[in-house]
Amino acid sequence: MSIIEVKSLKQFHDMISSSKHTLLLWIKPWCPYCALMEGRYKEVAASGMFKKVAFAIVDLEEQKEIAEEVEIIGIPKADLFRNGKRIARIEGLTEQGEFEAWLLRTINEKSDPVAVHRLDKLGLMSRSTETLPSYACEIGKSQAMCIGKFEDRRKRPLIFPKNRKAFVDLEPNCVFQPTEGDNGILIGRANDDASYFDIILWNSPQDNPGKVYFSIDFMPDPVKKARFESAVFQVTVAEDSADESHSPLTIHDLYPTDEDDMVDRSVFMSGPEDGDAVPEDDALSVFSSIYEGSRPRGRNTTTTVRGHGINSPTAAWTFTVRDSPSARYGLAAHYDMYITLPTTKRVWLQFTSKAVLVKGEERKHKTTLRIGTIEKPYERIMDLSAVLRSA
Template structure:
């Protein structure tokens, strides 16, 4: 009798322990339950949720790759997991249409948007990474020259406007994530400034410097405020949050000036140094993960639906696109890897660190 009770007690503990052990130690993947899921859905951010079962062989093989993708995407796109084998989570998994394991879904704007199912059989870090970054909704305006800034700021004069002078020709992942989170309250733009000459022309610098810069235009004003904090997600998110809710002190509406003709003297008078510039540690770069081929475009079909295999027969019915051992190998390419037809050049070097 004592042995039976001991075994029952061990059984009660085993489920959460197995679930926790599904992902590597110190993973960026966060296990959530129904309450945690509702909290995630209440946020206007793009997130990914994997619905798993600890006994599922495909879940076990996917876990290291999913964890690698979480490292590269955090904190801009958080990755979560739900253990559908726990009784308390079965209702949530049923409501989310989970019929086989693993089921991975992306929620573009939390509960405000329809989720997208990950339909590629190749559950690799590469596929998870590009699938997530390509499905972040945002309304970032790409500007081709300083002369276009005035028109853009006039068009959205009723709201604050955030302009990134970027050293890259591509839109960084962080800027996409912020553009999505605050798209209802702040207008976002981006202008390539690899040499730093555009910043000089605007009056943001006395001489060209090869670093990205963020300029904030208060509502109704054509004069910008230079964000002087560290260009990392946590600081920018905190600052833009205060801009969005009006708690940051911005200059009152001023007489509009054509931004394309602003001089260093006039623009410097409107610059404000934002404090709390303590650097933060960046997340592990995707380039630290071993190289493998970039997936073909058909692997990112977000509009389809997964076939509904029987719950306990998922391992035998879901295709992983090859040898079962192939998914355990590292799968994220370095910055020199070949690109797919619609892949942004340099995406890895720009998107895999927590800074602009």
């Protein structure tokens, strides 16, 4: 049986007003559970078990008029209509057998004994819909999944500015749903030509869902003899509710703090020099700049990292290079931080960051790269619903 793609508000009203059962699957293209549910939905439609049901799909991103009228929150979701009334609903990602059993029970389809017998043998006919799994993208109407977009500025102005304009957030209030084994998502990046710094958001469900991690990478352009000499990162956290309100969360713990502020890092620079040693394996905390005909050499740089914000909704870290001969190498390439929060399904994050970049042999050219501002910070939502359900 073919599936109808609803293309207008009129078509939607015509279908649900029919005396025949009409089953509508509500989806959005960015929802991973929707893609899985759509495949199972098509299998059910093609099975031939439900010849008296018209199967249809509504893309709520494309059909704005329908979305405004029905105000669906939480997808995927399927509604069964007859004579203009919704008579049943099933929510979330559902196994195909469970879905078929729900539909059979709902429409009282006793005319297909083969199908009923098959589901009965599987133990599906007697189950209550309340016990069905409900993995869904519990996301508001205007929110999309984060994919890591960022603004890239490759052309410098003729006059080197001291303070660069803040970079534009291309994914405001997007939603990140961490899974086991993923490497997080890029939530901010600022660059000046080939020099840049970026921020990664990640979570380790098997460790502690309430522990939210951030990584910052500093990648100066070695050709321009650039380095980052200082940086600041600040984040405010709150609980994101269905009504889009934000109740502040209290940070129970964070790392690093003032007590853990001295960090020695190995930094690769270019060109051989007597007495230099090359670290054997420091992939997370080094950057490499290798000129033609030279070999990388190792230098130690000591940075001071100070973090504070325990028992408040805002954490902040500062990164500075200690005044020492190694200061000319700047900040190291990689830093990890985390905050520990109370168990929350959806965490709303508002953050800003800035880093001071210097260039040239004499370090005369200096500029500040900014990710967000106090007036217009970046915003993200970390959805831990699925993680907490599987815990």
